[in-house]
Amino acid sequence: MxxxxxxxxxxxxxxxxxxxxxxxxxxxxxxxxxxxxxxxxxxxxxxxxxxxxxxxxxxxxxxxxxxxxxxxxxxxxxxxxxxxxxxxxxxxxxxxxxxxxxxxxxxxxAIPVDPTAGRAPRDAMLPEFEGLDRWLPLGLREHLVAAVEAESVKIERVLLEDARVSSPYVARLIGRRWKPESPLHRAAHAVIRHWEQQGIDPLTIHLHGRDMSPNHPVTPYFTSFGCRYLHTAPFCFHEHEGVEWIEVVHPTRRQPLDCLRIVPIDKSKLKDTDWR
Incomplete structure (x- = not known):
């Protein structure tokens, strides 16, 4: 290098x-x-x-x-x-x-060899962060760990399957935002299809900074990619009736789509909180 x-x-x-x-x-x-x-x-x-x-x-x-x-x-x-x-x-x-x-x-x-040197302990870790911590800034991990310990949210690890949304209208909306070769195009299809399979109306989803439909005043399902908007999750849960957030931590074109699923437990503890 x-x-x-x-x-x-x-x-x-x-x-x-x-x-x-x-x-x-x-x-x-x-x-x-x-x-x-x-x-x-x-x-x-x-x-x-x-x-x-x-x-x-x-x-x-x-x-x-x-x-x-x-x-x-x-x-x-x-x-x-x-x-x-x-x-x-x-x-x-x-x-x-x-x-x-x-x-x-x-x-x-000039770096001296030390056969006893091992990997340094990582701060602010949860089991769900394993393998993803390189893309989760330390400050953000600290906020997430604190929220879990305060029992204001719970966090689960989710692996999304590659899939395309069933709604042609939603597919067109995704296509207008990202080209087919974009990792975000792939992530958007996968996460929305995941929710479709649970019977969730994709027009009630807030997709990476935008509502899927301007006609739905409440969008309780939130997703973003690469931690771009994750710092706003407490506000979205508390002020916008959010019930679930799926964060595609590191969207890629071919690698597994590992995600964090964040669900609020006590929204009152999230008031005036920012995970920035």
Whole structure:
């Protein structure tokens, strides 16, 4: 990755990268880390923001603009972005803007091997988060855990099946929002079909920030993708008669659609709460 960065650092968007850090078991010297946890710090410019918004609207991950040139389809790296400001632990810096490749490699090879180093304990975890925690920000996990412990909500893990909605009208609505190749198109069909099979009218669903029908003043079923709107769930439960929220945590084109199903238990405890 460091060699790729050095070779293409004059190309956009790698020109925005200011720092590369590692953390986790790899940074502690583990001989067989589960993966390599990396943080890429970058500058946010108007051009970057514009392209990121465009990609997000299409259901694409804007950070692929960094991942593809840096990793080139290699697996085994868990890459976060501008994570330094959120982390409550030290990051080990390998490269800063202006450093040579040799300097970065020297820092890499200077990490002492520690055969006893294992995976660090993860904060704010529930069994339902296992395998999804890399896409659930720590702050959001803390809110969810607190809500479960306060018995204001219950959380279940749900695996959606690939399926298409039965209603042609709803299928057209989904098609107007996302192209067929979009991961969000796939997620929308799967979650709405899941509810259809339970006898729920899809027009009573609030789909990723929008009501399915403007003619239904109450939409008790909520879903969003990639945690885009999940922070609003307490408000939706308390103020909009919400009875269920299904969050497709990491929509993809082919991987399993693992979700969190959140159901309110005591809505009074959710008043004036925000999971941001």
């Amino acid at each position: 460091l060699r790729n960065l050095d070779a293409r650092k004059a190309e956009w968007p790698l020109t925005l990268v200011t720092e590369v850090n590692v953390f986790g078991s790899f940074a502690r010297g583990a001989l067989e880390p589960h993966d390599v946890d990396m943080d890429v710090e970058y500058e946010t410019t108007t051009e970057w923001a514009s392209r990121a918004v465009s990609m997000h609207a299409k259901g694409l991950d804007p950070y692929r603009m960094f991942r593809q040139p840096l990793l080139q389809r290699r697996r085994g790296c868990q890459m976060l972005f501008n994570f330094r400001r959120e982390s409550d632990f030290d990051l080990l810096t390998l490269w800063r803007r202006g450093d040579t490749l040799r300097t970065a490699l020297d820092r890499l090879h």
